[in-house]
Amino acid sequence: MKDGGRLAAAIEVLDEVERRHRPVQVVLKEWGSSHRFAGSGDRTVIGNLVFDALRNRASLAAHMQDECPRALALATYVLTWDKGLEALTTVLNEDRHAPEALTEAEADRLAAAVPDDLQPWQAADVPEWLWPKFTAVFGGDAVTEGRALAQRAPVDMRVNTLKSDREKLLKKLGHTGAQGTGLSPHGMRIEAKPGLGRMPHVQAEEGYRKGWFDLQDEASQLAALLAGAQPGQQVLDYCAGGGGKTLALAAAMQNKGQLYAYDADRLRLAPIHERLQRAGVRNIQVRDPASSTLDDLKGQMDLVFIDAPCTGTGVWRRRPDSKWKLTEKALNDRMNDQVHVLDNAKEYVKVGGRLVYATCSLLPEENADQISRFLSANADFAPVSALDSWTAMLPGKPVPAYVTERGDLTLTPASTKTDGFFIAILERTA
Structure with missing residues (x-):
């Protein structure tokens, strides 16, 4: 395929995602299955066009004064990929599989400089309704942080x-x-x-x-590292999912002690078995929610790790379609999930044990506010500075830019070159 056909395909995929509100990965896979002539290189370029258009949707739409799939795809090619207007014009005129030729208005907008009147949320490529929450966390760096979340991830x-x-x-x-x-x-x-x-x-x-x-993203690695799992301990990974952090905790424990992997959603837990076998881990018990309970673990754990369900605002680089689908209701649902998870997971921490709460979100309601709520309702838990753990375990490494008075940490693509992640550590004192 030539670039003209790839652009047409990207527009088709973006239109399907927008009109039918379908996951972009599913639509891309279906497109590839129904267009067997497209090689792996073609599918890669089409996927890159689609994802980059979604990453930069607000700023590109403002530049083009149009947010339709065609405008986003063409602007991605010319502006984000820096191919230039002349190259696009040639592609559209010489490839019979290409989209229609540019209109005069499209050509003028693609040739124009970045508009001076972009709103901050547009410049940052953050949904407008979330912008106050971003500025609450990042202040004057909010645009920089948003732009970093709109880049490709390593x-x-x-x-x-x-x-x-x-x-x-x-x-x-x-x-x-x-x-x-x-x-x-x-x-x-x-x-x-x-x-x-x-x-x-x-x-x-x-x-x-x-x-x-x-x-495993570096931020996720760091969250598992700061949890401080030690050989010989009793550890519960309460929201284990596919097992990425479970494996990191097991490695830190050197296959000694006992690590329990649990997730309320057994489908999310399913991939863990193959990963455990491949990694050579021997100290993990997988507790399937359909066939077992955690009752025998209450008050027994040295460490309970919670990778809480969240909106995923910290991983927009990898899932750019999710940021434009996020709603206030979805945020409220995740916050309720987090309250439920924290209130249940605390029961397994022994006196002197630790509860580590992490999310791949950057929103204060899911992070610091949840920890404040939990501490106000649970006098038998006290905060432990994650910042102190950072300086002890990562000597000589730069300290994260976003630290609460408690010592909770927020990692971001702009400040730590990782996915967005929040980490808080609590200790059961009585």
Whole structure:
């Protein structure tokens, strides 16, 4: 396929996503299945066009004075990918599979400079109704933080220290461009490529198949590290999902002690079994909510880790369609879920044990406000500074820019070059 056909395909996918409110990954997969002539390279470029259009939807729509799929795709090609108006004009005129030629108004807007009157939320590519919440967290840096969330994400990997080490793996993955991450001592990163760039398929690497490393964003790695799981402890991963943090906690425990993996949604828990086998983890019990309970664990855990259900505002780089689908009702639903999870998970923490609360959200209602609510209702818990844990476990590393008076931490793409993540640590005192 030439770029004209790829642009037409991207417009078709964006139209389907917008009109029928369907997940973008599903629509892209269906498009590929029904257009077998498109090679893997074509599908990659089409996916990049679609995702970049969604990442930058508000700013591109303002620039084009139009938010239809055609306007977004064309602006992505010319402006975001910096291909230029002349290249687009040639593509549209010479490829019979391309979209229709530019109108005079479209050409004028694509040739124009960035509008001076962009609203801050448009410049940041953040939904307008969420903008007050962003400024509450980030103040004068809110636009910068929003722009960073609108960029492509790197591929981050965590070295499985039960089987390998970072130095050895970086040599084996040298052909992929992998480098050590700046904060996590066990992280490796392949930086995102611009425009038509194609990322390597790391799941096909020998090291992945043999369990020497797993895919996990650096922020998620850091949350598991700051939890401070130790060999020989009793640990409960209460919202284990697919098991990424479970595996990181198991590695920190060196396969010693007992780690329980639980999730109220058994479908989210399903992938964990294959991952555990590949990683060579032996100290994990998976508790299926359909066939077992956690009653025997009450008051017994040295550590309970909660990766709470949330809006996912911190991972917009990876799921850009989700930010435009998010509603006030969805936020309220997630907040109710978080209250429920915290109030249940606390029962498993023993006196002197810790409760670690993390989300991949950047909204104060899901983060610091939830911890404040919990502490006001539970006098037998006290805050522990996650910042102190950071300086102890990551000596010499830059301190996060966003820290509450309690020492809760917020990580962001702009400030820590990670996904957006919130981490708070509590201790049961009585």
